[in-house]
Amino acid sequence: MLDAxxxxxxxxxxxxxxxxxxxxxxxxxxxxxEYPDAVGNEIIANIVGIKLAxxxxxxxxxxxxxRRLIPFVNTSWNQGETIADRARLIARFNTLFSKKIVNxxxxxxxxxxxxxxxxxxxxxVSEIHNLGHNxxxxxxxxxxxxxxxxxxxxxMREVLALNGIPATSIYQIIHTFHQNNLGYxxxxxxxxxxxxxxxxxxPPAGGFGGLVAWGPGNYHTVNxxxxxxxxxxxxxxxxQGKNLNWNDEMxxxxxxxxxxxxxxxxxxHMPGNALVLANAGRFVDNNTPLAMNEVVPLMNALHGQMSxxxxxxxxxxxxAAYEQIALNIGLNLINPAVCSDAAHQKISISGRDNGGYQxxxxxxxxxxxxxLGISSCYFAEDINERLNRVxxxxx
Numbered sequence: 001m002l003d004a005x006x007x008x009x010x011x012x013x014x015x016x017x018x019x020x021x022x023x024x025x026x027x028x029x030x031x032x033x034e035y036p037d038a039v040g041n042e043i044i045a046n047i048v049g050i051k052l053a054x055x056x057x058x059x060x061x062x063x064x065x066x067r068r069l070i071p072f073v074n075t076s077w078n079q080g081e082t083i084a085d086r087a088r089l090i091a092r093f094n095t096l097f098s099k100k101i102v103n104x105x106x107x108x109x110x111x112x113x114x115x116x117x118x119x120x121x122x123x124x125v126s127e128i129h130n131l132g133h134n135x136x137x138x139x140x141x142x143x144x145x146x147x148x149x150x151x152x153x154x155x156m157r158e159v160l161a162l163n164g165i166p167a168t169s170i171y172q173i174i175h176t177f178h179q180n181n182l183g184y185x186x187x188x189x190x191x192x193x194x195x196x197x198x199x200x201x202x203p204p205a206g207g208f209g210g211l212v213a214w215g216p217g218n219y220h221t222v223n224x225x226x227x228x229x230x231x232x233x234x235x236x237x238x239x240q241g242k243n244l245n246w247n248d249e250m251x252x253x254x255x256x257x258x259x260x261x262x263x264x265x266x267x268x269h270m271p272g273n274a275l276v277l278a279n280a281g282r283f284v285d286n287n288t289p290l291a292m293n294e295v296v297p298l299m300n301a302l303h304g305q306m307s308x309x310x311x312x313x314x315x316x317x318x319x320a321a322y323e324q325i326a327l328n329i330g331l332n333l334i335n336p337a338v339c340s341d342a343a344h345q346k347i348s349i350s351g352r353d354n355g356g357y358q359x360x361x362x363x364x365x366x367x368x369x370x371x372l373g374i375s376s377c378y379f380a381e382d383i384n385e386r387l388n389r390v391x392x393x394x395x
Contacts, residue, residue, distance in 0.1 A: 077118045093120070136175070142184055156189050159193060180204040191345055198392075202372065202395055211363065211373065212331060213327070217374070226319065234318070234322065251295045252379040256325070259314075261314075263287075265310075275305050279302070326374050326377035334354050334359070344390075346366070349372070349395065360380055
């Protein structure tokens with residue numbers, strides 16, 4: 001009976017029972033159908049985790065909460081379930097996530113969250129219990145540590161399924177994080193696909209073998225990526241139009257690669273260029289290589305105006321050495337780690353050189369088209385700033 005259900009719940013709440021009971025009854029009117037005994041006093045009493053769940057609410061809020069809970073339990077989800085099934089799932093949800101399933105925090109209108117709530121209970125809570133994760137220490141710990149864990153789990157399951165990955169993979173990911181004492185805070189629906197991929201390529205405590213090859217990075221092909229990053233970091237001539245934040249990186253690469261550019265070289269590959277003529281005074285003569293202190297001023301003067309012939313010449317002459325440096329470092333990374341960007345969308349492996357390049361070269365690897373490879377290699381203006389990353393797990 002409705003009265004019995006209300007009384008059973010109110011027995012667990014230290015408030016004005018008569019006032020709330022009458023308020024709830026009055027909201028339905030005399031024509032409201034009575035609730036069947038199948039709901040059961042014990043189930044209803046367990047639905048709310050009442051003493052904790054109602055702590056921050058005043059009497060009016062508690063009344064509104066109960067007004068929502070009772071019809072929610074009594075409304076079919078069209079899954080062939082009984083009222084008792086619905087009540088049990090709500091009880092399980094509240095126990096697992098330390099939440100009250102229908103509350104004032106969702107805001108108005110209440111109907112906006114009904115479909116999510118039904119799917120959360122029927123699909124996710126049932127799944128968690130059927131697979132035994134409700135009793136697994138790793139999952140319990142996750143639910144205790146993550147704010148709104150129910151929403152995060154729900155969203156990550158949905159993203160995995162939409163990308164052709166079993167939704168239940170999320171429990172193994174959570175288990176791996178727990179097993180390796182990793183923080184859950186940076187695991188979310190925007191990066192869970194990349195995390196899943198990276199765990200297969202470079203799992204925590206999995207004996208990382210280094211970055212053994214270049215990958216396509218943010219280009220379509222490996223060769224495009226290698227050339228693109230050479231042009232960006234050595235000449236500040238990024239094909240994608242990104243300017244260097246630290247122009248002195250060019251001088252570091254010119255010294256490291258022993259780049260020799262003469263005025264004759266420029267005139268050969270950029271004949272008649274007014275900027276070359278205007279900067280001819282930076283050279284001692286036609287055949288003496290440019291001094292290192294003139295590299296950045298000359299490259300700045302030619303920025304955006306270099307001919308394709310000059311860029312191709314530079315890459316053909318020095319590109320292989322640049323690429324090999326990246327491979328040497330990638331195989332022997334110092335401080336390697338799987339990291340997330342600040343937006344929790346891109347997952348990468350990164351680390352520094354082992355001192356052979358003053359410890360200032362930073363290498364980044366990413367997965368693209370199923371292949372883990374070097375994405376970029378550059379001298380960092382402040383290597384410690386580069387190492388101040390959002391680390392998901394060390395390698």
